[in-house]
Amino acid sequence: MRNRLKVLRAERDWTQADLATAVDVSRQTINAIEKGKFDPSLPLAFKFSRLFDQTIEQIFFADDDE
Amino acid sequence: MNCTVSTKKSMSRLAIATAAWLLSTAVATFGSMLLWPDQQLVKILVLLLNLVLGGVMIEVNRRYVLALDELQQKIYLQASAISLGVAVIGGITYSLADTTNVIPFDAEISVLIMLVGITYLVSMIIATRRYQ
Numbered sequence: 001m002r003n004r005l006k007v008l009r010a011e012r013d014w015t016q017a018d019l020a021t022a023v024d025v026s027r028q029t030i031n032a033i034e035k036g037k038f039d040p041s042l043p044l045a046f047k048f049s050r051l052f053d054q055t056i057e058q059i060f061f062a063d064d065d066e
Numbered sequence: 067m068n069c070t071v072s073t074k075k076s077m078s079r080l081a082i083a084t085a086a087w088l089l090s091t092a093v094a095t096f097g098s099m100l101l102w103p104d105q106q107l108v109k110i111l112v113l114l115l116n117l118v119l120g121g122v123m124i125e126v127n128r129r130y131v132l133a134l135d136e137l138q139q140k141i142y143l144q145a146s147a148i149s150l151g152v153a154v155i156g157g158i159t160y161s162l163a164d165t166t167n168v169i170p171f172d173a174e175i176s177v178l179i180m181l182v183g184i185t186y187l188v189s190m191i192i193a194t195r196r197y198q
Contacts (some may be wrong), residue, residue: 032198038137038140038197
């Protein structure tokens with residue numbers, strides 16, 4: 001699964017640590033999600049959705065999606 | 067591994083609980099040999115204290131795992147699964163080696179504990195690197 005977390009974070013000039021604190025996970029977890037090495041749970045995806053004020057589909061999408 | 071505030075607190079509690087259990091284990095071991103070798107009641111009380119502190123450590127460890135975030139829990143689960151497998155398979159093989167006299171010495175539980183500890187440590191390092 002791919003995502004736009006890095007772009008959304010950069011738009012706000014946040015570090016991985018800032019984002020990690022905002023959604024209450026470790027910086028390592030943010031890094032793994034951004035690199036596509038770890039897929040977040042639905043509750044964590046909702047946290048990102050609320051934080052960036054975007055739907056989950058606008059942030060996360062399947063590898064084969066355009 | 068970077069930690070959240072709740073994880074750091076849980077880790078501190080786990081470190082304290084582990085230190086208390088280790089201390090009680092040392093007291094139970096060396097106290098019974100050197101300080102009260104003939105006092106059965108004291109030996110039993112110290113052993114009971116060691117058992118209670120061990121139970122506390124298990125509960126604190128459970129809470130520590132619950133305080134981890136989802137990736138950390140996944141890494142912990144993988145390392146625990148490998149460690150449990152090594153403990154069961156390694157323990158049975160080691161015991162069999164003793165009972166069938168393949169090894170010229172008695173199988174000691176401390177060897178198994180060290181093996182499990184090292185396995186857990188290596189598994190944690192490998193799993194953590196995999197997600198970097």
